Amino acid sequence: MNSCRGVASHRDFVDMDLTEIVDCMADHDVIEARKITKMVDGTRRSTSSVIFTFSDAKLPERVHVQYESVPVRPCIPKTLRCFNCQLYGHHGNACRSSLNLLGYMRRRRSLGGSMHILGREVP
Ligand SMILES: [Zn+2]
Numbered sequence: 001m002n003s004c005r006g007v008a009s010h011r012d013f014v015d016m017d018l019t020e021i022v023d024c025m026a027d028h029d030v031i032e033a034r035k036i037t038k039m040v041d042g043t044r045r046s047t048s049s050v051i052f053t054f055s056d057a058k059l060p061e062r063v064h065v066q067y068e069s070v071p072v073r074p075c076i077p078k079t080l081r082c083f084n085c086q087l088y089g090h091h092g093n094a095c096r097s098s099l100n101l102l103g104y105m106r107r108r109r110s111l112g113g114s115m116h117i118l119g120r121e122v123p
Pocket residue numbers: 082083084085086087090091092094095096097
């Protein structure tokens with residue numbers, strides 16, 4: 001694989017759109033940029049952090065954004081974990097496991113019992 005992903009943060013990224021950001025990073029071989037957003041009072045707002053995909057296999061230590069040198073951190077994606085069986089590597093809607101934690105919780109709840117998950121009692 002000849003590309004890598006990294007996260008850079010700069011205060012000007014909040015108000016810039018993605019094409020402006022990619023144009024601004026033209027001399028760093030950026031293939032793609034994706035903003036990191038957050039929910040504030042029910043609306044999605046962009047943060048100052050952007051995930052960049054570089055065409056080089058080696059992640060640059062720093063990038064230049066409008067005459068400032070900004071450090072680049074490696075992008076570590078979230079772990080994919082099944083909501084149904086709690087195993088790693090697949091979504092709940094693609095689950096083929098015989099373990100069904102959600103069904104177990106519903107049965108226990110309908111019977112009025114409590115159960116323990118990760119050492120805590122859940123009603
Ligand atoms: Zn599963």
